[in-house]
Amino acid sequence: MSRIAIIGRGRLGTALAAALRAAGRPVEGPLGRDEPPSDGVAAVLLCVPDAEIARAAALIPARPLVGHCSGATPVAPHCDFGLHPLMTVTEEGADFRGAGGAIAGSSDGALAFARGLAGDLGLNVVGAGGAGGAADHAAAAIAAGTLERRAAAAGRLRGERESARLPLVRATVENWARLGPERALTGPVARGDEGTVARQRDAVEQRAPELLPLFDAMVEATRVYA
Template identity: 35%
Template sequence: MAPLLNLVGAGHVGRTLGRLFAAHGAFTVQDVLTRSPDSALDAIAFIGAGDACGGIEGMRPAQVWMLAVGDDAIGPACAALAASRPLAGSVVFHCSGAKASGELAAARAAGAFVASVHPVRSFADPQAVADAFAGTWCGVEGDPEALAVLEPVFAAIGAQLVRIDPAAKTVYHAAAVFASNYLVTVLDAALRAYAAAGVPASVARELARPLATEALANVFRIGPEAALSGPVARGDFATVARQQEAVTRWDADTGSLYEALVAPTADLARRKREV
């Protein structure tokens, strides 16, 4: 029989992983605790396994505990778990990209082995993620005893695993913000700048599309140094200065964004010349 898994929190991440664990026989999903009985029943229906619990005190013993709760709730949930039962020899892990396994100190002090496993993708649509999870990268760190249990299980559901430095967990999570959130912010600045030049919004997206998609494709194909082009890469800082002045006159905040990007782009251009 697969090890017993209890889920504390079964929102998008918890229910998706729970479904995958159950479907692959990697864990036996036992007890599920969420914010309300209705949401617990809904999660169990999606997972296809497990029993709803009304409180952490009512959850049965298990070899593994997954705390799939919000970042700010990890510490309190872990403390409540450690105060409610013996944990010696069990594995407790969370799925946060921003918090390290040290957030589970209360469980470790109670004798558990702790870890974090962060799947690098959006869980906005649990069904879609569950259907196409294979190949998903997961950043992992924690106690060797915990990773010895968790890494084979995540590999069994199709994850690709990379170990990360827990001391740099916040920087690791910021990498995702740069690669996703801030990329959208920069593209928004481009679309607004096109609009300021009188380009209709629908046409602006088509002007930006090949530039953005080709630049991204080149970054992943040949690396950022070789992919960099434009006035900074050419050393044309007179053009850069004119652009920065014009953008700042149009919109001061966007001008500040432009200015902030010049120095790191110049450093990338220097690395390009050294390659």
């Protein structure tokens, strides 16, 4: 396996360096701002904020393959490949095995390299294109980001920590994975209990009117499924 340097000592850079090393890939880093990769690396993977990708890519001295991990940034013109794990990575790291991953490459060789890295990580490649795309990123954000935001909104509504609903949220995600979205669907909208939905809406309006647009959008989206 060819040697790779990882630039960016943040959440993803640290987690990817550990996971790739554990898979037997020779890894340099994660490297900080003033630590250029050595000449011998076959590729450099940028794990920096999206807005820093162009600047960080321009600073790489020799020109091995350069990749980034942003789901919302095209590969060209600053990089050769993209590797976007569909996973939320915190300071505690993440287990990438079995997670989805989108890859992209500006050439067959670059795409093959990204595929190799995804294989090392145990990612299930769900999107492989030439450009890298905001649609993948938006899908991931809708799946994970809105879940976090909804839990926070529920906490605001009840005036308590969102962790109070953690078992409920966990069970919902597990049921969705096991049974599929249609069979996992429960609640008043699924049952056609429109009176209950109306009472819930009144309660939201009284306690946290700023959450009404979110509540209405969720009810509408659930009706489509139901």
